[in-house]
Amino acid sequence: MSARRGYIAGIAGPVVVAKGLSGVKMGEVVYVGEDQLVGEVVRISSNYFTVQVYEDTSGLRPKEPIIATGKLLVAELGPGLMSVTFDGIERPLEEVRKQIGDFVSRGVKVNALPRNVKWHFKPLVKKSVKVEGGDVIGEVQETPLVIHKIMVPPGVDGSITWIEEGDYTVEEPVATVERDGEVFEIKMMQEWPVRTPRLFKKRLPSEVPLIVGLRVIDTFFPVAKGGAAAVPGGFGTGKTVLLHKVAMYSDSRIVIYIGCGERGNEIAEMLEEFPQLKDPKTGHPIMERSIIIANTSNMPVSAREASIYMGVTMAEYYRDMGYDVTLIADSTSRWAEALREIAGRLGEMPVERGFPAYLPDRIAEFYERAGRVVALGSPERVGSVTILGAVSPPGGDFNEPVTIHTLRFVGAMWALDPELAYRRHYPAINWLKSFSQYAEIVERWWAKNVSKDFQQYRRKALRLLTVASEIESIASIVGESALPDNQRLILLTSEILKEGFLRQTALSGEDVFCQPRKQFLLLKMIMDFFDKTYVLIRKRVSIEEISRMPEVFEMMRVKEDERGIKAVEELYARVMKKLDELAEKYGLTLGGGDMRG
Numbered sequence: 387m388s389a390r391r392g393y394i395a396g397i398a399g400p401v402v403v404a405k406g407l408s409g410v411k412m413g414e415v416v417y418v419g420e421d422q423l424v425g426e427v428v429r430i431s432s433n434y435f436t437v438q439v440y441e442d443t444s445g446l447r448p449k450e451p452i453i454a455t456g457k458l459l460v461a462e463l464g465p466g467l468m469s470v471t472f473d474g475i476e477r478p479l480e481e482v483r484k485q486i487g488d489f490v491s492r493g494v495k496v497n498a499l500p501r502n503v504k505w506h507f508k509p510l511v512k513k514s515v516k517v518e519g520g521d522v523i524g525e526v527q528e529t530p531l532v533i534h535k536i537m538v539p540p541g542v543d544g545s546i547t548w549i550e551e552g553d554y555t556v557e558e559p560v561a562t563v564e565r566d567g568e569v570f571e572i573k574m575m576q577e578w579p580v581r582t583p584r585l586f587k588k589r590l591p592s593e594v595p596l597i598v599g600l601r602v603i604d605t606f607f608p609v610a611k612g613g614a615a616a617v618p619g620g621f622g623t624g625k626t627v628l629l630h631k632v633a634m635y636s637d638s639r640i641v642i643y644i645g646c647g648e649r650g651n652e653i654a655e656m657l658e659e660f661p662q663l664k665d666p667k668t669g670h671p672i673m674e675r676s677i678i679i680a681n682t683s684n685m686p687v688s689a690r691e692a693s694i695y696m697g698v699t700m701a702e703y704y705r706d707m708g709y710d711v712t713l714i715a716d717s718t719s720r721w722a723e724a725l726r727e728i729a730g731r732l733g734e735m736p737v738e739r740g741f742p743a744y745l746p747d748r749i750a751e752f753y754e755r756a757g758r759v760v761a762l763g764s765p766e767r768v769g770s771v772t773i774l775g776a777v778s779p780p781g782g783d784f785n786e787p788v789t790i791h792t793l794r795f796v797g798a799m800w801a802l803d804p805e806l807a808y809r810r811h812y813p814a815i816n817w818l819k820s821f822s823q824y825a826e827i828v829e830r831w832w833a834k835n836v837s838k839d840f841q842q843y844r845r846k847a848l849r850l851l852t853v854a855s856e857i858e859s860i861a862s863i864v865g866e867s868a869l870p871d872n873q874r875l876i877l878l879t880s881e882i883l884k885e886g887f888l889r890q891t892a893l894s895g896e897d898v899f900c901q902p903r904k905q906f907l908l909l910k911m912i913m914d915f916f917d918k919t920y921v922l923i924r925k926r927v928s929i930e931e932i933s934r935m936p937e938v939f940e941m942m943r944v945k946e947d948e949r950g951i952k953a954v955e956e957l958y959a960r961v962m963k964k965l966d967e968l969a970e971k972y973g974l975t976l977g978g979g980d981m982r983g
């Protein structure tokens with residue numbers, strides 16, 4: 387016999403020790419205390435077990451009851467998720483506020499999905515059709531930007547015995563499936579345990595880039611759809627601004643934004659700002675294709691963990707509909723700190739800087755839920771979850787456990803640099819410290835969609851930037867004018883690259899989003915300029931004569947020209963012509979300089 391009701395034997399911050407219950411499972415959800423706070427079993431011992439509570443535990447007393455639910459922590463999935471802001475345990479914040487005012491009080495039970503809203507369900511299969519888990523049987527226009535596919539839940543199969551177009555709540559059946567005389571009602575709402583990755587048919591290579599419109603990312607350190615990238619950076623280096631831009635402009639269909647444990651006012655700012663953002667392609671609010679999960683400052687640390695798993699489960703659910711989903715977690719460091727605090731309360735042995743030994747496993751499991759997959763069921767759908775995680779190392783020092791372990795499990799890192807941020811070079815992504823393992827894989831996409839020469843220009847530019855930084859350190863000792871002209875040309879070109887290519891405003895205007903073709907043309911212009919002038923310099927044309935050209939300045943500014951690609955093409959032609967004239971003046975000939983390619 388298992389007892390489903392026990393009592394509190396001890397309380398330590400967000401952790402509660404319970405007795406008098408038996409037969410509970412690891413990860414089982416329990417209701418703690420008179421207020422029925424939501425908690426999850428995190429350790430089972432011989433005569434007691436331990437619960438982490440996702441709500442404020444102050445005021446709880448020993449002997450208050452604990453009730454086991456028999457259920458794991460699940461996400462409710464179905465129409466009504468999109469454009470909503472949830473807390474870490476999937477309570478819609480606005481509903482909570484309506485019920486209890488402005489304080490998130492404890493033990494409030496609010497359904498994730500509204501039960502009274504009727505959605506218009508359109509069947510996509512007919513009666514008598516055989517279906518199985520994952521099959522799409524119909525759809526609902528969830529928001530103007532998202533068509534929600536209604537899928538047969540995993541584990542269900544049989545023949546459709548009834549299905550009808552109409553308006554239904556998420557709890558009403560929209561179809562019935564029969565197998566061996568047993569009837570199963572399909573509803574639009576499903577549940578899924580958040581700590582278990584959702585199943586899929588097949589993993590696919592991540593070979594399509596997520597285009598974010600920022601040159602330093604797309605051109606130099608791309609992330610693939612289905613890949614994972616980390617954004618480490620100290621306080622104020624621009625993690626949140628960068629991730630907002632990606633949420634706004636990237637070519638993903640769905641964005642799930644987890645504001646995890648950052649200071650209260652930052653989260654408040656996000657909650658204010660995010661819903662105002664407009665989708666640049668459709669003009670609709672981006673909330674129509676987004677979900678926010680927010681840990682407000684008055685939520686306890688353990689809810690950070692729940693929020694991470696909730697978010698990634700929702701991401702997988704929309705992936706299964708065949709969408710490219712971007713999951714943003716800002717900041718994963720706050721989640722890691724929550725793990726540390728809970729581990730401390732549980733008396734676990736700390737290993738590195740107080741973090742528990744399982745920190746790397748948890749980080750790995752999280753990022754492994756990124757991927758591009760073929761979903762279960764028919765018709766065939768390919769979807770992806772791309773995970774972007776901010777990391778906030780204390781003091782901006784990357785040599786700490788969360789940063790180090792995160793970098794083992796992601797394919798790209800955008801390393802934010804306080805030096806660049808200080809000089810207001812945004813995005814402050816350091817081009818010498820960042821990396822992307824996707825660059826070679828997405829090369830084919832660039833070759834096919836933009837230019838077969840793309841990769842060659844990319845490599846050349848990265849090499850030039852590296853060499854330039856070495857020359858810079860010499861120049862800082864001997865002075866730039868003491869350097870030979872060819873080295874000064876490398877410095878000049880790297881300045882043009884930094885100003886005219888890497889630096890990009892996040893505010894407004896032509897340059898907030900740079901399409902891939904324009905990225906390539908800008909890069910080509912600057913690198914072809916370098917090739918031609920390099921020949922001239924070797925033939926004793928002076929660096930002063932080159933740097934005096936008005937086009938040098940124009941190359942740093944043309945990114946902002948409202949005429950877009952046209953302006954770049956025109957400037958390119960002018961630069962090449964100028965250099966040819968210069969060559970002619972000195973009786974030289976230069977090759978190349980063709981804008982196509």
Ligand SMILES: Nc1ncnc2c1ncn2[C@@H]1O[C@H](COP(=O)(O)OP(=O)(O)O)[C@@H](O)[C@H]1O
Pocket residue numbers: 619620621622623624625626627628812813890891892893
């Ligand atoms: N791309 C950008 N363009 C202009 N200003 C920026 C940019 N990124 C960051 N900033 C400035 O830096 C401040 C801090 O950025 P934020 O993203 O909040 O830092 P973090 O999240 O790393 O602490 C912003 O409020 C803004 O003033």
Ligand SMILES: [Mg+2]
Pocket residue numbers: 625626627648652716
């Ligand atoms: Mg931030």
